[in-house]
Amino acid sequence: MSDIETQSSASTPNDSAFSSVGTGPIGGATPVKPRRVVIIGAGLSGLTAAYELQEKANAAGVPIELTVLESRSRIGGAIWTERIDGFLCEGGADSFITNKPWALELCKRLGLGDSIIGTDDKHRRSFVLRKGELLPVPDGFVLMAPNRVWPILTSPILSWKGKLRLMLEPFMPRGDANADESLASFVRRRLGVEALERLVQPLVGGIYTADPKELSLKSTMPQFVEMEQKYGSLLRASLFRRRSGNDIEKHSSGARYGLFATLREGMGKLPEALAAALPPGTIRLSAPVRRVMRDRSGQARWCVDLLSGEQILADAVVLSTEAHAAARLLDEQDADLATLLRSIPYASSAIALVGYHRSDIRHPLNGFGVVHPAIENRKTLAISFTSVKLPSRAPKGKVLLRVFVGGATQPELFDLSDEAIERIVLDEVRDLLGAEAPPILYRLARHARAMPQYTIGHADRIGRISERLGTHEGLSLASNALGGVGVPDVVRTAQLAAASAFESLGAAKPGH
Ligand SMILES: Cc1cc2nc3c(=O)[nH]c(=O)nc-3n(C[C@H](O)[C@H](O)[C@H](O)COP(=O)(O)OP(=O)(O)OC[C@H]3O[C@@H](n4cnc5c(N)ncnc54)[C@H](O)[C@@H]3O)c2cc1C
DSSP states (O other): OOOOOOSOOOOOOGGGTTTOOEEETTTEEEEEOOEEEEEEOOBHHHHHHHHHHHHHHHHHTOOEEEEEEOSSSSSBTTOOEEEETTEEEESSOOOEESSSTHHHHHHHHTTOGGGEEEOOGGGOOOEEEETTEEEEOOTTEETTEESOSHHHHHOTTSOHHHHHHHHTGGGSOOOOTTSOOBHHHHHHHHHOHHHIIIIIHHHHHHHHTOOTTTBBHHHHOHHHHHHHHHHSOHHHHHHHHHHTTOOGGGGOSOOSSSSEEEETTOTTHHHHHHHHTSOTTOEESSOOEEEEEEOSSSSOSEEEEETTSOEEEESEEEEOSOHHHHHHHHTTTOHHHHHHHHTSOEEEEEEEEEEEEGGGBOSOOOSSEEEOOGGGOOSOSEEEOHHHHSGGGSOTTEEEEEEEEETTTOHHHHTSOHHHHHHHHHHHHHHHHOBOSOOSEEEEEEEEEEEEOOBTTHHHHHHHHHHHHTTSTTEEEOOTTTSOSSHHHHHHHHHHHHHHHHHHHHHSOSOO
8 A cells, every 4th residue: 555645744843943923812913933733643633633723823813833743654544545546445434424514514614515425325225244145234223223113023134033022122121321331231131132243243343343342332322322211212212213303313423334425536635635724844744753741941831752853842732643652652741641541442453445347246236335243253344335335436347345354353363464364355255245256456454553442431531531631731632532433523522622722822821
């Protein structure tokens, strides 16, 4: 995979840190030196935070000097798009839900409104594997709440015993609203073991590349806790919402297939547009940060030490790395905060992008993809039929698949060599979809420790992290480990971090 280079390393020498002069409300008519803000990480969180900070500063007439430091040689983090031989390949996120408005709104503000496209409704359904066979997910089964009874009763995915147990759901007692229950325990309790193993685990687990036994329901899908508490039953709540035109699907937080939008030129356009909206030279690539410490010289609040030995002084710092990376940066400044950040587990996963001539695949590919329940003992988690979902992703007569490997349930597979993963991927595509010839495109995108796991105790952990952060004036955190992993939530969390960083500048001593 070649890296996407965008804005690169116009240098930001240490000695010029407070040198440019501007005027603004903070200094009144007196020229004031701009406030320096350093953002660490140029993934979606860091770039959104940088953009929002710049927008806020412009609106308030406050001069700021932004620097975004990124260790890799490309921007985007878990988002990256590459065009290869006419295929549009997404190595990471490929779309986002539209029922949370923040990503859509941001795209529009960046002038990308005309680029937003929806998924192709023609084959809007997904499959779940059962004994090696691809069976459609029953109509109206959204994540873990059925809003129609008949499709469940007629689906071959569950046995009669499993269906009967699921239909008893309205008679199951409410759980404790204050408990931090695992997603698996909740589903087992309400819908039964079979619905968990055959439907919910592959559908929901796939979103977080997670093990539902570990996931905290209230931190990942609080709407289901609310449904249970308010209606006493998921089935009753879903039927009620459907009848009142307030379908749960419109309120769900990230089913892999459905209600999704993306950008015509690929998700990579979003970080690119954010970067392009920043002053030239703001982003420095291949600039890994080693440490973030309070400045003891009295010139600024924070010292940002790069691995190169360079030091940048800053009035505010936004940490936009993975939580484990942020922990490393803060070890010397605040060991307790670092420990809390480090206690958020992460999963690694890989996405194989595989292209074929359409005529070389036997399966009709009449859906958006297939998810594999763990009990099927497959070595891949899911296969997305990307060019069915988004026809523009492959040239005419060809298909593009995305095959997911690893995650929290099969970490050992992520550690295999690229060649071993390729063999697994091609074997499974051949076996499940009847690929009769070798692929015409193959690329592997690895995401090492990129997906935070919102495990039991997550809300509590985040509460303690934000308490601890509150003791460090000018230090903010923007990360997918905090307020949701999906693109809209990440945008929202970064906007909040930018607001807090900007607010902290008001308290900073102007013109050091
Ligand atoms: C495989 C995968 C598929 C996904 N698919 C979807 C999807 O389809 N839809 C959806 O809504 N969401 C999806 N997500 C989630 C979403 O894409 C991510 O949550 C989001 O992009 C994360 O952005 P981030 O900036 O918080 O983190 P990251 O993208 O991880 O960015 C962190 C950045 O910090 C940098 N960094 C780390 N340490 C340092 C350091 N010391 N110095 C400088 N820089 C540093 C890293 O290099 C990286 O660029 C997916 C995530 C993954 C991993």
